[in-house]
Amino acid sequence: MRSHYCGDLSINHLNQEVIVCGWVNRRRDHGGVIFIDLRDREGIVQLVFDPQHSPESFTLADQVRSEYVLQVKGQIRPRPKGTENLDLATGQIEVWGQDLKILNASETPPFPVDEKMEVGEETRLRYRYIDLRRPENLQRLRTRSLIVQQLRNFLDSQGFIDIDTPILTKSTPEGARDFLVPSRTHPGEFFALPQSPQLFKQLLMVAGIDRYYQVAHCFRDEDLRADRQPEFTQLDIETSFIHEDTLMDLMEQMITKLFATVLNTQLTTPFTRMAYTEALNQFGSDKPDLRIPLKLIDIGDLMQEVEFKVFSEPAQNPQSRVAVLRLPGGATLSRKEIDDYTKFTATYGAKGLAYIKVINCSQGTEGLQSPILKFIPNEVVEEILNRTQAVDGDILFFGADKSYIVNEALGALRVKLGHDHGLVEQGWRPLWVVDFPMFEWDEKENRWHALHHPFTSPKEEDLPLLEQNPAACRSRAYDLVLNGTEVGGGSMRIFQSKTQAQVFQLLGINDVEVQEKFGFLLNALKYGCPPHGGIAFGLDRLAMLMTRSNSIREVIAFPKTQTASCPLTEAPGSVSESQLRELKIKIINQPSLVK
Missing domain, CATH: 2.40.50.140 (Nucleic acid-binding proteins)
Incomplete structure (x- = not known):
């Protein structure tokens, strides 16, 4: 035509x-x-x-x-x-x-395609086929397609084999909520949509495939954010007979070539590598944005003996932290601006945001402004100024609470201050975060959880800690962080059934549940499973960053809203009584859900 x-x-x-x-x-x-x-x-x-x-x-x-x-x-x-x-x-x-x-012909569209006017997201998604006619939206999908093409080309050139894994699979614990699919042929039983191809790709390594990849559609029934969707796409990779350093080097080559081809941008290699504990200590986050030069500085040792219990009690508690964040030139902040930052940190659990304005260092404490100065000895204040390298015109923000609250509150404040005050460097700062803890303790459930997933291998030198001190056991996991967003995560896997059973036991998964949920995996590990590991990249997040979009919804053709609904098709929707009868399902006290 x-x-x-x-x-x-x-x-x-x-x-x-x-x-x-x-x-x-x-x-x-x-x-x-x-x-x-x-x-x-x-x-x-x-x-x-x-x-x-x-x-x-x-x-x-x-x-x-x-x-x-x-x-x-x-x-x-x-x-x-x-x-x-x-x-x-x-x-x-x-x-x-x-x-x-x-x-x-065409009726008058609900919003103009040829004008850059703001349109509500609900309307845009309801008429997504019109929204996608906008050149900028079409270009996002084209760039996403090019990203996938280049990733495939690289992996093909490195001997990886593209293999599909099942969409209808078995529900397993230790992850987000599954989307369940009732079975008509097995009444009362359910399939689950995969949260990832994790177990199947490990089985492919047992099968001798050696190098596998897949552009995989995955599903998680969890609360949504700007970078979350109930269904998403990841580049899934697994390979055998490889060390994590070699795998990370290979992935650096892939990402570097991707940016050079798609964005004509040269990334600096090798990528920075940082231990998990260092990331939390300096940035309050395990996915820090290295473009922002601000850092958290521990001052707990200086606060242990002060009379001000807001600082001394957390300083004396090994589960807590006292830290300070210096904002250069921040002494000009108004009281309202400081109050706004205080409200911001409160959303992360902080009970307040103490501060000291540095007006004139040469005058000692007389050259400082703060409501907390009367509670802190002069010599402690002076050491805080020395440790933070504060100069005239700076402001110091303090966090004192449980470590996770201080990290989340000051970590988020660090990012906000960086953006609000023009401190974000241009360009891309990729980072590998390594040496994650194997486990984290859940105080509510009074048990250990796997920080990544229960198939992650502990470091060889930390194997004895599985019995002696699980809190100190580190994993062979690694996350790739790009400008403060985690775009990939992976690990070396447990490949011996004895170690895998030991980890299941530590996580409180009893033998019956282990056999029911993971029996097929444990059996496979008995038949000559090779050492192996892998990684998965969030394609939606990667495309979001590379197209400089505000949300992954912008780079997905037909995304869901933040309430996990589709305005275009009005999904999820009701089903007929006959469908429910076929599935042997009855809806109780919710007649509106059935047609």
Whole structure:
């Protein structure tokens, strides 16, 4: 139906006869000559209809409106001097219309496609097929496609094999909530949609596949955020007979080549590597944004003997922390701005946000402003100034509470201050976070949880700690963080059944549940399982960052809202009584859910 895409036409096609198809982006009537900007996925070209040149087409052109679908045959001519549009790839030429066909009319769309106006997300998602006509949204999907293509090309070149794993599988514990699918042929039993292909890719290593990858669709029934969706896509990778350092080096090559190809950007290699404890101590987060130069500084040792219990009690508690964050030039902050930051940290559990303004260091404590100075000895204040390297014009913010509260509150404040005060460096700062703890203690459930997942291998030198001191046991896990966003995570896996059973026992998973949920894995480990490990990259997050979008919803063709619903299809929806009967399911006290 067409000879060229609209956006592919150029001065090189002068005097050629072409056929283009697309949507009416804009129509203008200029004194008897009608101009139509026709849009397709490659761009926009200007069509010209003159009643003397083609009267029938001119009459039809007078009828068309925005988003009509057209087919136009015409001749490429240069635009008259002075009318070129240098902002448009096709801005030097125009198509003189000879034959126009209206392939389909369009009602007035709920929002204009050709204007950069703000439209509510609910409306955009309800009419997502129109929203995707916007060039910037189409470009996001094109970039995402290019990202996937380049990742596949790299892995293919490195001997990885693309293998699909099941979508209908078994529900297993130790993760987010599963999406369950009732079985019609096995009444009362359920499949689960996979949260990841984790167990199947490990079984592929037992099978001798050696190098596997998959662009995998995964599902998690969890609360949503800007970087979460109930269904998402990840690049899943697993390989045998490899050390984590080698695997991380290989992944650096892949990501470096990806950025060079898609964004024409050279990433600095090797990527920085940082221990989990160092990340928390300095940045309050295990996914720190290294573009922000601010750091948390421990002062617990200075506060242990002060009379001010807000500081001394956390300083004396090994489960707590006292830390300070210095903002250069922050002494100019108003009382209202400080109050706003205090409210911000409160959302992370902080009970307050103490501060000291450094007005004039040469005057000692007389040159400081703070409501807490009267509670802290002068010599302690001086040591805090020395340790933080505070200078005139700075402000110091303090956190004192349980370690996780201080880390989350001051860590989030660090990022906010960096953005609010223009301290974020340009460019990309990739980071490997390593040496994660194997376990974290859940005080509510009074038991250990796997920090990553229960198939992560402990460090070889820490194996005795599984029995002696699980809190000190480190894992062979690694996360790739890019500008404060975790884009990939993986680990070396447990490949011996004895160690895997030991970890299950430590996590409080009894033998019956282990056999029921993971019996097939433990059996497989008995039959010559090789050492192996892998990683999964969040494709949605990676595409979000590389297209500089605000949310992964912008790089997913048909995303869900933050309430996990689809305004376009109105999913989730009700089902018929006959469907429920087939599945042997009865809905109790919720008749509105059934048609």
